[in-house]
Amino acid sequence: MTDIIGLDSLGSDTTKNNKLWERSLGEFLALAVQNDPDQIFVEITGHRITYRKFQEIVLQAAGMFQSLGVGQGDRVCLFLTNCPEFLYCWFGLSLIGAITVPINTAYKRDETAYILNNAEAIVLVAHRTLLEVAEEAAQLAPSIQHLLSVDSPVGAGGAGAGGASASSADAHNDNEPGDQVSDWADFAESMSQAAPIAEIPAISPLDISMLVYTSGTTGNPKGVQVTHQMYVAAGQGFVHWTQASSDDRFFTCLPYFHANAQYYSTMGAMAAGATLVVADRFSASRFWDQVREAGATVVNFIGMMMPVLAKQDESPTDRYNPARLFYGSPAFSPEFLSAFQERFGINIIVGFGMTETCFGTIERLGQERRPKSSGLPREYPHPAFTNEIRIVDENGGPVSAGTPGEITLRNPVTMLGYWRNEKQTSLALRDGWLFTGDLGWLDDDGFLYFVDRKKDVIRRRGENISSQEVEDVIKRHPSVLDCAVLAVPSELGEDEVKAYISPRPGGLIKPEEIVLWCAEHLAYFKVPRYIEVREEFPRTPSLRVRKDILRQEREDLIEGCFDLEAAGIRLR
Numbered sequence: 033m034t035d036i037i038g039l040d041s042l043g044s045d046t047t048k049n050n051k052l053w054e055r056s057l058g059e060f061l062a063l064a065v066q067n068d069p070d071q072i073f074v075e076i077t078g079h080r081i082t083y084r085k086f087q088e089i090v091l092q093a094a095g096m097f098q099s100l101g102v103g104q105g106d107r108v109c110l111f112l113t114n115c116p117e118f119l120y121c122w123f124g125l126s127l128i129g130a131i132t133v134p135i136n137t138a139y140k141r142d143e144t145a146y147i148l149n150n151a152e153a154i155v156l157v158a159h160r161t162l163l164e165v166a167e168e169a170a171q172l173a174p175s176i177q178h179l180l181s182v183d184s185p186v187g188a189g190g191a192g193a194g195g196a197s198a199s200s201a202d203a204h205n206d207n208e209p210g211d212q213v214s215d216w217a218d219f220a221e222s223m224s225q226a227a228p229i230a231e232i233p234a235i236s237p238l239d240i241s242m243l244v245y246t247s248g249t250t251g252n253p254k255g256v257q258v259t260h261q262m263y264v265a266a267g268q269g270f271v272h273w274t275q276a277s278s279d280d281r282f283f284t285c286l287p288y289f290h291a292n293a294q295y296y297s298t299m300g301a302m303a304a305g306a307t308l309v310v311a312d313r314f315s316a317s318r319f320w321d322q323v324r325e326a327g328a329t330v331v332n333f334i335g336m337m338m339p340v341l342a343k344q345d346e347s348p349t350d351r352y353n354p355a356r357l358f359y360g361s362p363a364f365s366p367e368f369l370s371a372f373q374e375r376f377g378i379n380i381i382v383g384f385g386m387t388e389t390c391f392g393t394i395e396r397l398g399q400e401r402r403p404k405s406s407g408l409p410r411e412y413p414h415p416a417f418t419n420e421i422r423i424v425d426e427n428g429g430p431v432s433a434g435t436p437g438e439i440t441l442r443n444p445v446t447m448l449g450y451w452r453n454e455k456q457t458s459l460a461l462r463d464g465w466l467f468t469g470d471l472g473w474l475d476d477d478g479f480l481y482f483v484d485r486k487k488d489v490i491r492r493r494g495e496n497i498s499s500q501e502v503e504d505v506i507k508r509h510p511s512v513l514d515c516a517v518l519a520v521p522s523e524l525g526e527d528e529v530k531a532y533i534s535p536r537p538g539g540l541i542k543p544e545e546i547v548l549w550c551a552e553h554l555a556y557f558k559v560p561r562y563i564e565v566r567e568e569f570p571r572t573p574s575l576r577v578r579k580d581i582l583r584q585e586r587e588d589l590i591e592g593c594f595d596l597e598a599a600g601i602r603l604r
Contacts, residue, residue, distance in 0.1 A: 093124025104129030255451030266390035267299025283328030
């Protein structure tokens with residue numbers, strides 16, 4: 033039987049709480065430490081940190097934030113690369129009931145400032161490589177009171193080792209946009225001066241642990257309110273689905289500002305009492321060497337990674353890797369999956385999931401694969417936990433097997449809602465069901481088949497992109513009259529971004545200028561790869577652009593378009 037923290041190894045604890053996912057992160061960490069304090073929990077940026085040492089540093093981080101005046105419900109933004117400080121902050125803030133708000137490290141000033149202001153964060157922690165953008169954004173966020181700069185990772189020997197220091201900074205609530213912010217303090221120094229938290233307050237499993245911002249149909253991203261028990265259940269569930277144990281070594285190269293690395297890699301490793309190895313980012317050329325060096329047995333992926341890896345030149349060492357299992361999405365063709373498994377000698381299970389709930393669907397180990405299916409509803413190893421999936425029509429009524437409709441989910445670990453966005457929350461959460469905005473169908477046995485996105489969201493390089501956000505930026509260009517942005521097929525199995533642009537009367541659109549304009553104002557992954565200049569758009573009677581007609585104008589939507597990659601433009 034798989035050893036899952038809180039379920040098997042500490043079964044005596046069940047008398048305290050029959051619903052074993054209903055725990056705070058602090059309680060769950062304590063169970064993991066109790067189970068095997070000297071086991072390595074995480075290997076990251078050259079440091080190996082045991083469960084015991086991790087807890088010690090987390091207690092110190094909690095004390096540091098408390099000394100800055102951070103309390104229950106306060107928001108702290110993390111503008112950090114994959115570094116140990118992200119984990120210290122996340123778990124340290126969880127101990128005092130504060131809310132972590134990660135920010136995509138590709139964001140520019142305005143994107144970052146939106147998150148700071150929407151969350152009304154009082155502290156911003158930023159990596160030194162991101163300080164220029166962070167400082168510009170902080171000038172636009174009057175709620176920020178403290179600025180902490182992370183220079184280098186805190187060493188495994190404890191807080192303050194290795195030069196990572198923290199610091200408190202004077203409040204700059206009176207700053208107006210344009211004021212110079214120069215209050216950055218060093219994270220490691222603040223940690224070294226802080227005393228561990230003396231008393232841990234009572235934290236409910238239903239308290240918010242993190243706001244994870246994700247893009248939708250509107251221009252600005254929405255903050256998904258992720259609770260403590262969502263993280264705990266995600267970890268316990270992942271161990272169950274992957275049959276993981278403390279002997280496994282989890283590996284991720286996905287960014288920590290994404291829910292995937294949080295839900296499954298970090299919490300999965302902790303639930304298994306296993307070791308997590310974290311890389312800085314995905315690199316196709318380095319990936320398999322990283323897997324071998326990590327001794328990784330369980331690897332998480334996102335859609336574009338596998339096609340990119342499959343396109344690499346074959347090597348005699350392809351099958352010589354320790355990985356036993358790849359987990360991720362989407363559902364590729366059976367031919368592609370079989371070829372990938374054969375070439376690299378690994379098993380693959382795919383699933384359907386989203387930030388709004390850590391329980392979607394998943395293939396089951398040892399079960400025959402159904403072509404293009406994302407599996408069955410994910411199970412939790414406790415009878416009190418139920419996870420249901422239903423396909424509904426436009427009126428919210430259930431449809432019969434084989435009929436496409438909107439995918440809806442119901443389980444105990446669905447988000448509380450979107451942060452300060454009642455309108456979008458009411459659309460997503462109805463009568464206990466999460467309306468995903470994705471289209472799919474179920475077969476007679478309950479297997480899910482994803483069809484398409486109902487929402488006008490572009491999925492590129494593992495990121496959700498709002499077409500409206502990109503359109504708003506392009507429309508600000510002085511030569512642009514109007515534009516429409518939509519997804520077009522990618523050779524990587526996801527989407528590419530295409531912009532249709534009409535010029536102002538007498539104006540001239542130079543695609544290269546549009547690309548550079550977008551790159552100044554948007555994260556690199558949002559910049560359109562393809563640009564088509566046209567004088568007119570098909571429109572509705574209310575003058576909205578008919579994107580459905582644009583999609584159907586011709587079979588090949590990128591033929592004859594400007595292509596930034598073909599033009600040799602590099603944004604990173």
